Amino acid sequence: MVNILEVVHDESLPKENWWGKNCVCQINDFWFLPKFLPSTIRVLNEFKPLPNDVILASFPKTGTTWLKSLVFSIVNRSSKESLVKHNPHDLVPTLEVQVFGTTHQSSSITTHDESHSTRLYSTHIPYQLLGNTFHSSNCRVIYITRNPKDTLVSMWHFTNKWKDADQDGPWHLEEAIEKFCSGVFPGGPYYDHVMGFRKASLEKPKNIFSITYEELMKDTKIHVKRLAEFLGCPFMNDEEVDEIVKNCSFDILSSYEVNKSGDFPSWFQVPYNSFFRQGVVGDHKNYLDAKTIERIDALTRDKFHGAGFMYGI
Structure with a gap:
């Protein structure tokens, strides 16, 4: 096991190429983009969650953007105007990207008492590394996962929209499949990431809420109600629920100028419009052949x- 306190100064971490000349670094069996390694270590060493904090956790490309808009709207009931003007990732910042990254100062979240308010953050850091941090407070965690085949295809599309994609050359689907199946993937291995949070949610259901993208798609209203109850702010009537479900729908969110923008945020190398592609279940069938589907299903x-x-096939 790697000593987290020493990682920032250690140049001997295992490294693997995952796309062209781009590599990922391994900490305790999980792979991270080098760009976010220092800020990830800062989260693990410095982040002290408050009891009312809500952390949205996920593997990359599993429904994070939608979950952010829903949870932000549940906690902030009069939030439609915020969703119109701000991308969900700016409303619910990612700990290792925005909060502890180079574009923001983490001191802003620790120097004043907000113990009676709800702070919303997200993370892709696996439970196996971040679990002790969650245990240090009574904060609540919501974890979303998605069918592995759709996750792979979504990440493949997303990566090919990166600012350096033209320079590095396209990430070919065949290579993406190999890297996903081997676990050498940003945030990976996918299966270990999911099972870490899955097991924790079964052990600590009052603090960790686990949901799948497919469940949320199938009956959004029911699960928005469940999320509100988990967060301690249940709805008084169905009209409130219907309004949030409507305002956070893919069609509505993707129609806002901020989410159609080709501008790049300061915190990542993709344009804002990259976070809204299709928002459907089963898109992998349009890209993966039968042999690949069976290969991933066997892993699942x-x-x-x-x-x-019993999930993922």
Whole structure:
């Protein structure tokens, strides 16, 4: 096991190429983009959650943008105007990207008492590394996951919209498949990431809420109600729920100018419009052949079904 306190000064971390000349670095069996390694270490060493904090956790490209808009709207009931003017990732900043990254100062979240308000953050850091931080307070965590095949295809599309994609050359789907299956993937291995939070949610259901993208898509209203109850702010009537579901729908969110913008945020190398592609279930069928689908399904049976999580196929 790597000593987290020493990682920032250690140049001997395992490294692997995952796309062209781009590499990922390994800490305790998980892979991270080098750009966010120092800020990830800062989160692990410095972040002290407050009891009322809500952390939205996820593997990359599993429904994070939608979950951010929904949870922000649940906590801030009169939030439609904020969603019109701000991308969901600016409303719910990511700990290792914005909050502890180079564009923001983490001191702003620790120097004043906000113990009676709800602070919303997100993270892609696996539970296996961040679990002790969650245990240090009574904060609540919401974890969303998505079918592995759709996750892979979404990440492939997303990566090819990066600012350096033209310079590095396209990330070919065949290479993306190999890297995903081997676990050498930003945030990966995917299956370990999901199971870390899955097991924790079963052990600590009052603090960790786990949901799948497919569940949320199938009956958004029911699960928005469940999320509100988990967060301690249940709805008084169905009209409030309907309004949030409507305002956070893919069609509505993707129609706002801020989310159609080709501008790049200061905190990542993709344009804002990259966060809104299709928002559907089963898109992998348009890109993966039968052999690849069976290959990933075999992994899913082993990693998920073998552990009692009947999901992903």
